Amino acid sequence: MTDTEGLRPNERKVALEPAADATLRFIGTIETPWRDRADCPRQGRLDGPECRLVLDPVWHDALTGLEDYEMIEVLYWLDRSRRDLIRQSPKHDGRTFGTFALRSPVRPNPIGTSMVKLLRIENGTLHVRGLDCLDGTPLIDIKPERCAFSPKAAAKPGDSRD
Amino acid sequence: MTDTEGLRPNERKVALEPAADATLRFIGTIETPWRDRADCPRQGRLDGPECRLVLDPVWHDALTGLEDYEMIEVLYWLDRSRRDLIRQSPKHDGRTFGTFALRSPVRPNPIGTSMVKLLRIENGTLHVRGLDCLDGTPLIDIKPERCAFSPKAAAKPGDSRD
Numbered sequence: 001m002t003d004t005e006g007l008r009p010n011e012r013k014v015a016l017e018p019a020a021d022a023t024l025r026f027i028g029t030i031e032t033p034w035r036d037r038a039d040c041p042r043q044g045r046l047d048g049p050e051c052r053l054v055l056d057p058v059w060h061d062a063l064t065g066l067e068d069y070e071m072i073e074v075l076y077w078l079d080r081s082r083r084d085l086i087r088q089s090p091k092h093d094g095r096t097f098g099t100f101a102l103r104s105p106v107r108p109n110p111i112g113t114s115m116v117k118l119l120r121i122e123n124g125t126l127h128v129r130g131l132d133c134l135d136g137t138p139l140i141d142i143k144p145e146r147c148a149f150s151p152k153a154a155a156k157p158g159d160s161r162d
Numbered sequence: 163m164t165d166t167e168g169l170r171p172n173e174r175k176v177a178l179e180p181a182a183d184a185t186l187r188f189i190g191t192i193e194t195p196w197r198d199r200a201d202c203p204r205q206g207r208l209d210g211p212e213c214r215l216v217l218d219p220v221w222h223d224a225l226t227g228l229e230d231y232e233m234i235e236v237l238y239w240l241d242r243s244r245r246d247l248i249r250q251s252p253k254h255d256g257r258t259f260g261t262f263a264l265r266s267p268v269r270p271n272p273i274g275t276s277m278v279k280l281l282r283i284e285n286g287t288l289h290v291r292g293l294d295c296l297d298g299t300p301l302i303d304i305k306p307e308r309c310a311f312s313p314k315a316a317a318k319p320g321d322s323r324d
Contacts, residue, residue, distance in 0.1 A: 020185055090315040100304040101230070102306070103306060140270075141273055153252040
């Protein structure tokens, strides 16, 4: 049940000026089996279907060395999400949670993050498992997973000596 | 050693149009002990110094329920980073890695992600350990850590049945 503004019972929104603090550049597109939000799983699974991160050609050379990692972090832009909800009712039952206590795509900056398993890289396309986003979702970043990654630069004060 | 454009040996950059695919809204500011990039640790440690996520008042109510999580994910904007490097030489030794094979702040969309330990929330300020960013870094998102989070909505096809 939603009101005329698309709010569920007890959900709260805020009035905001247009976002204008920084700008993003999409670096590619994510291909998944899911064409509709109702089809997407709530959370990706490492044994889920194979998906593809199709990188724009200008960035292909920036993948050099990524093939050494089995797990990578993917950031993407949830381009169909509203951005003005403070409280949300995920079960439509009137019980609400603060937006930051949820991993809902509805948030002030709708950036999704996933840890995925890297299967292979072919011609600038990464084949992965573990995503849960819609087909066509814009890609914004790829990083080695932090647990697997050892900094390449020399240690600095404050770094672990382990 | 860097050239006049700030490149180290063998680093590669690309010429890019201004980024204009999506816009971000800063939701607060991060307070850390580090005022200079040379002082920041390479990676945050859960036993590192206490830092603060100071949320803009309009978002305070969006924290409701977050206090139930010990580990949270933080996204922030690395506002002093260049965005046009394809290959980087972290050790200044001429050996390069692709930007996406590094967790360097220099990337097409300079968004940092950290998993941090939530100590307490007081008046819209989160006290945490585990960050490694500069004092004054703009905050863009806070989410429960994915491992600790169980979706609040009903399961859908494709979700785990465990």
